[in-house]
Amino acid sequence: MSVEIPVIDLKSVKKYYSRLNEKNEVSVLRGIDLSVYKGESIAVTGPSGSGKSTLLNIMGTLDKPTSGEVFLLEQELGTLTDDEISLLRNRKIGFIFQESHMLPQCTAIENVLLPTIPFPEKSGNDYEKKAQDLLDYVGLGDRIDHYPYELSGGELMRLAVVRALINDPVILLADEPTGSLDNES
Ligand SMILES: Nc1ncnc2c1ncn2[C@@H]1O[C@H](COP(=O)(O)OP(=O)(O)OP(=O)(O)O)[C@@H](O)[C@H]1O
Ligand SMILES: [Mg+2]
Incomplete structure (x- = not known):
């Protein structure tokens, strides 16, 4: 039996937006674990402001998480240079x-x-x-x-x-x- 590796794999992804006043820190993603496999179609639903675009931007390499890991096609984005990430984004x-x-x-x-x-x-x-x-x-x-x-x-x-x-x-x-x-x- 072959073990399938996810195309997208998020591990404990968190995203905070810090404001000048620390009390106003906005916590948008509070630890997302998500694996998407080849051929799968997934819809993320939720009310306006719940963080859908933020999550998508992180999966699309347009934004970086505050903490956690993002694997795209088995590569952890934190280990890639900006040029490597641009190439991945443009090609894949x-x-x-x-x-x-x-x-x-x-x-x-x-x-x-x-x-x-x-x-x-x-x-x-x-x-x-x-x-x-x-x-x-x-x-x-x-x-x-x-x-x-x-x-x-x-x-x-x-x-x-x-x-x-x-x-x-x-x-x-x-x-x-x-x-x-x-x-x-
Ligand atoms: N640069 C920023 N600084 C502070 N807060 C931000 C910033 N960008 C987004 N937010 C906040 O993060 C939250 C999530 O925004 P996001 O755009 O991901 O929501 P969404 O689910 O896509 O909403 P919609 O359905 O309206 O498109 C919102 O409360 C928004 O105000
Ligand atoms: Mg949105």
Whole structure:
């Protein structure tokens, strides 16, 4: 019997935000243990302000825990350099933010292609074809040359999904990605 190793493994992850006055320290995550295995889909639910985005940002290497360990693909983030973490994030993780975070000066397809810039091994044409196919798939095939300000909230969200998928991530993290979508989307 093979023992499966989690893709994401959190051990006693705590996050405090300290304020100038120590009494006002905000304790957001109070010791999270969570293992996510290959192929699993997990939803984290809770009221506004309960720490969902904080947890997701820590899993996505965008924020660091106050204490505890975060393993992504068997590597403990505390043992990696900033460059190694950036590479891991760019290669292995797709992140759909609560706000779409598109670059306003780039068109829809340019925003989708941004995460591919560090990876010249595939030719630009392959990425463009893939971006076009994914944009078609989410119903944005006729919006590729539009700028973010020309898109609706739900269209921006679908664009963010495509951008998160362009590098074939091993881990896909999505922060309330369905808020502005209709049921079918
Ligand atoms: N930089 C900060 N300094 C102090 N407190 C913070 C900071 N960032 C977030 N918080 C607090 O941490 C708590 C968790 O915030 P978080 O954004 O993770 O919540 P959430 O569950 O994603 O909420 P929502 O559903 O509204 O998106 C909130 O009470 C927030 O006020
Ligand atoms: Mg949130």
